[in-house]
Every structure is written in structure tokens, then in C-alpha cells.
Amino acid sequence: MMQSTHEFFDDLEIQDPRVRELSVFAALPRQIQNAQRHAPAYTKILEGVTAGDISNRAALAQLPITRKSALIELQKQLPPFGGLAAISNNRARRIFSSPGPIYEPEARRVDYWRMARALFAAGFRGEDVVHNCLSYHLTPGGWMFDDAAQALGCAVFPAGVGQTELQVRSMVDVRPTAYTGTPSFLKILLDKAKELGADVSSLKKAAVSGEALPASLRQEINALGIEIYQCYATADLGLIAYESPAKQGLILDEGIIVEIVRVGTGDPVAEGEVGEVVVTTLNPEYPLIRFATGDLSAVLAGNSPCGRTHTRIKGWLGRADQTTKVKGMFVHPEQVADVVKRHAEIVRGRLIVDRDNVNDVMTLHCEVVAGNETLQQAIQASLRDICKLRGEVQFVAVDSLPNDGKVIEDIRKYD
DSSP states (O other), rough: OSSSSSSSSSGGGGGGHHHHHHHHHHHHHHHHHHHHHOOHHHHHHHTOGGGGOSSSSHTTSSOOEEEGGHHHHHHSTTTTTTTTTSSSSSGSSSEETTTTTTEEEOSSSSTTTHHHHHHTTTTTTTOOOOEEEOOOOSHHHHHHHHHHHHHHTOOEEEEOOSOOHHHHHHHHHOOEEEEEEEEHHHHHHHHHHHHTTTOOOOOOOEEEEESOOHHHHHHHHHTTTTTEEEEEETTTTEEEEOOTTTOSSSSEOOOOEEEEETSSSOOOTTTTTTEEEEEEEEEEEHHHHHHHEEEOEEESSSSOOOOOSSSOOOOOBSOOOOEEEEEEEOOOOOHHHHHHHHHHHEEEEEEEEEETTEEEEEEEEEEEESHHHHHHHHHHHHHHHHSOOOOOOOEEEESOOSSOSSSEEEEOOOO
């Protein structure tokens, strides 16, 4: 795969952000029409939507959310892809199964998952030999990195997971220069090499995914002469964001549209506010529209010092699914969002679940400019109507609730 410059994967990474925005929203109506015509579930989900009208972020934000958590049931009803794919089984190159099970198609295209961009930013080049330690079994992780490395011209050692002693021996013999996999497994390999007295100093770079990379682990790996980079990807969407040499947030991939929305809603939040990552992909074979990942993140202001001009996010900040059980009944973030929407006076809300002796209690903390007893009673009634549970209401100052994306916080302790 050819790149336009030595420093950047292609010219898309350094284009004017206004041009990028116009380009993706010029492509979006075609993608919506493609989903409506060729993905049966989206024929129903997007019924009545005129594709040509969805040409900006405001219009996109009006479309329904498709939740990752709904895929299991959708795929049971219409196997294997739940009617969300615009590709038939026999046209796919591979079909994967992630825990759930959730099935994902892979089309017959080079670097289908668009991961090569992340590896390039991490310094991977054609002369590298890549020791790939994500699983090749059932799930797509190993193939995502493998195909990306090959697209860059790298040789790949398909190590997978486990058999650490054998892997270390292979690293001594093959002398890989790069690693792909989880950061924790890289540490396991490095610890095993130290234990065995094995020389794995050929490793100089790593691209990791699948779990968080703590600062302490980054420092430990860097101290061994290995430059480590994060990327954020899912089996459904491929690459979402990646780390550049600046290491200041994760830069969004060029093949998707990302929104950060308030948990339990489809409403975009202000820049910098933590919310759920919602992705619309321009992938024609698997045209996921407003796909809620269940992950929390936030947009970083400004551009990366590395020169790439796309939006940056803070990376993975936790899970958005905050459903909890109170007095034997489930309370969902969507219910809290519905309570907040009923009362225009509420700027933001956060449901705190605690215990009073052996009893569950819940209190809705509401950011309001000015509150009174009448409003408090009205919100309590809405909480009871929507959640089918009694709860207290407490008014707090605007901007006083934590910016962590939570709308339900369970602080119960069971000592």
C-alpha cells in the first residue's frame, strides 16, 4: 500500500478539517441509502428517512441509535449478521464470532479493518517483522493486525496467545522488530524473556489494543527500548482511533464519523464532556449507522502536535452500560435520561444508588439554576413513574457533577 509522504500514512491525515467534514457528509447519504437497500435491519430502522437529508451532524443526530448490546438478539432473529450487513455469507472473506456470540463479516479488501493507519503512526514500515499476539481463533483481532501489517509490506509471525516460553524462543530466533497485541501480554513475554535470560532486544516498537495501557506499564516497556502506541478498535467497526508520535490523545480514523453522546440518549454532548462513543462507518459491506459502542470517551480540543488534523479523543474512559438493580428491579440509563428530559430545568442528572442499613435507596442529583419544592416533587413523581421506584431528588449547582459520563453511580457497599 502506497503512502503519500514519509511522515503520514496519506494526505487525508493532514487535510483541512472543513474539507474532511464536507467530504464525509457528502459520502454519508450514499451510505445510508446503501444500508436501506441492502441491509434488511436498516430498511426497518431507517424507514421514512430520506438519505439525502442526512448531510450534517445535526441531521445525523436525529437518527436512531443501534446498540452493540442489541446485536445478540438481532442476530438470533436473522442470522448470522442480524440484517445489518450489506454482504451475503458467500461474499465474505471471513466470518468471525466474538463473545455473545456476535458475528462479524470481513469483506475481500486489503486492510478491511483500516488498521494499517494505526501501525504506520506507530512507526511500522515494510522492513519490520511483526510478532502478532492477538488471537487468530474465532475472533478477528489477530487478523486485523495481520492484514494491516501485510498492507504495509511487513512480514508477520502469527504467534497468537499462550505458550509464552515457545514464543520467547521464536522471538530469539526470528528477531522481530515490532509487536502487536495487548499490552499485558507484551509484559508477560518480556518478563518470561528476562526469566529465561533470552535476548529479545530486537523489539523496538509495539502497537497495542484490547485493553487499557496504564502509564506505569508504558514507562516500564519504554525503559526496555520499546516505543509503545495504543489504538482503539472493535470487531464490528475496525479502527476507531489511534495514537501518534505526539502521544496526546487518540486521533480518529478517516473512515468513520464519531459522536460522543450523553449516556442513555442519542444526544451529542459538548466538547470535552465525557459520553458514549457512537460511530457511523462508511464501510459499504457493514454499514453500521450510529452504532453505540458502549465505551466512554471525550473529545480533546485542538489538533495534535504531530500535524494530523483530525479530531482527537481521550481514549477509553470506561463503559457506558451503567444498568443496576435497585430493590430487585433494573434501572437503566435511558430511564434516567427520560426523567431529565421531562423537566427543562434540569441541566444534567446523576442517579446515586446507596444503602440505608439493608435497604436500597436512590437519589437523583439534578443540576439546576434554581430549584424549589414544587419542581422537586414533580421530578420525584417522574422518577417513580418511569423507574417504578421511589427516589429522592437533590438539587446541586450547575457544572458540579463529575465529568465522567456516568448517569447512574452505584456506591453501595456489602461488607
